[in-house]
Amino acid sequence: MNTHLVTNPWLIALTVAFVILTSTTGEVLTAAAMKSIGDLDLIRAKFGMRGAIIAVVTCPTFFTGVFFMAVAFFALLFALNHLNLSFVGPAVASITLLLNTAAGKFFLKENVDRRRWAAAVLVCIGVYLLAH
Amino acid sequence: MARHHLTLKQFGILGMIMLCTPLGDACLARGMRQMPPITLDHPLQLIQAVFTPWIALGILLLIGFFSSYITALSWADLTFVYPATSFGNVVVALLARFWLHEQISVSRWAGIILITIGVTIVAQGPPRTAHTEEQAQ
Numbered sequence: 001m002n003t004h005l006v007t008n009p010w011l012i013a014l015t016v017a018f019v020i021l022t023s024t025t026g027e028v029l030t031a032a033a034m035k036s037i038g039d040l041d042l043i044r045a046k047f048g049m050r051g052a053i054i055a056v057v058t059c060p061t062f063f064t065g066v067f068f069m070a071v072a073f074f075a076l077l078f079a080l081n082h083l084n085l086s087f088v089g090p091a092v093a094s095i096t097l098l099l100n101t102a103a104g105k106f107f108l109k110e111n112v113d114r115r116r117w118a119a120a121v122l123v124c125i126g127v128y129l130l131a132h
Numbered sequence: 133m134a135r136h137h138l139t140l141k142q143f144g145i146l147g148m149i150m151l152c153t154p155l156g157d158a159c160l161a162r163g164m165r166q167m168p169p170i171t172l173d174h175p176l177q178l179i180q181a182v183f184t185p186w187i188a189l190g191i192l193l194l195i196g197f198f199s200s201y202i203t204a205l206s207w208a209d210l211t212f213v214y215p216a217t218s219f220g221n222v223v224v225a226l227l228a229r230f231w232l233h234e235q236i237s238v239s240r241w242a243g244i245i246l247i248t249i250g251v252t253i254v255a256q257g258p259p260r261t262a263h264t265e266e267q268a269q
Contacts, residue, residue, distance in 0.1 A: 027210060034205035041141070041207065056202065073194075074178050077160065077187075081170045085161040093218060104211040111261030115253050116211050122250035123218045129243030130221050 015079045016091050023072035023092065024099040028107055029065030035108065036061065090131035094124040138259065142207065145200045146216050152197035154220040159190030208259035219251045 037043070037055050044052040056062055079088050101120040105112035138146075163186030170177045181187050204213045222244050228234040236244075 027214070030202060031205045031210035031213075034202050037206060039207045040203050043206075062202075069198075077164055077178055077181060078170060080161050080164040081167060085157070089157060089161075093221075097214060097218065100214050101211050104209060104214075108210055110209045110211050112211050113257075115257060119215055119250040119253040120211070122246045122253070123215045126243040126246030126248075126250060127218050127221060129239045129246065130225060131243075 012083060015075070015083065016088065016095075019072055019075045019079055019088075019092050020095050020099065022068050022075055023096050024103060026065050026067070026069030026072055027096070027100055028103045029061055029068060031065075031104070031108055033059045033062035033065055086131050090127045094127045097124050097127070142204070142259075145204050146213070148200035149197060149204060149213070149216055150220040150223055152193045152200065152220075153217050154224045156190045156193035156197060158224075159186050159193060163187035163190060209261055212254055212257070212259045212261075215251050215254045218247055222247050 033056075034040075037059055040052050040055070043055050047055075076088070076092070079092075097120055101112055101117065104110040163184050164181065166184070166186065167177070167181050170181070182191065201213065201217075204216075225236060225240060225244055229236050
């Protein structure tokens with residue numbers, strides 16, 4: 001039984017917001033890096049596994065993305081230590097999904113049409129319902 | 133939207149993403165609940181947590197997730213890959229229902245259906261749209 005749950009709503013909101021923002025930043029930077037590197041399967045077929053690893057580890061944007069994802073990971077550990085998974089999991093997953101969709105459109109120039117927006121909203125509501 | 137052409141291997145990579153995420157999160161949650169309260173005054177306790185069995189297993193699963201995830205991002209959009217991560221929650225809920233014979237409420241069934249519809253809608257389109265636009269220019 002967990003005896004150290006946080007009850008201050010502002011602290012809860014701040015913790016969850018921090019996890020979401022660092023996570024989204026990490027996801028977008030990592031996606032941008034992988035987009036610039038190109039299809040890893042093709043690189044591996046041409047230059048082997050070593051070539052694929054070198055292509056990834058020599059990309060500075062990738063490491064910046066990983067840095068933010070690592071920060072998000074430790075922030076999530078902190079959140080799980082103080083808040084219920086049934087709250088943190090869906091809250092982070094659903095809001096990050098919507099932010100990633102917006103970031104995909106505006107920063108990664110992905111073609112986020114009505115279908116992708118509809119899908120993002122459906123999955124967001126679905127994640128919330130699944131946890132309650 | 134043009135139809136996509138994912139190979140069996142690429143579907144396997146998406147499957148790895150779907151399974152490793154919820155299982156990894158569950159291991160992390162279980163591990164962190166066994167830890168004493170961690171305060172911002174002693175942040176190094178978070179590093180110590182990494183070496184406990186459940187957290188270590190959770191991290192191994194998340195490494196499996198991450199390697200699959202970056203591979204998928206190399207040939208698909210973030211807005212194509214990311215919804216797939218949520219489908220892992222559906223897999224876990226269905227396992228709980230049919231393997232562990234747990235009861236699932238109506239709202240949870242509704243959640244399962246909505247996520248499935250959402251992921252199916254995204255999967256109907258091409259995995260890489262930014263690339264398609266570049267090719268079109």
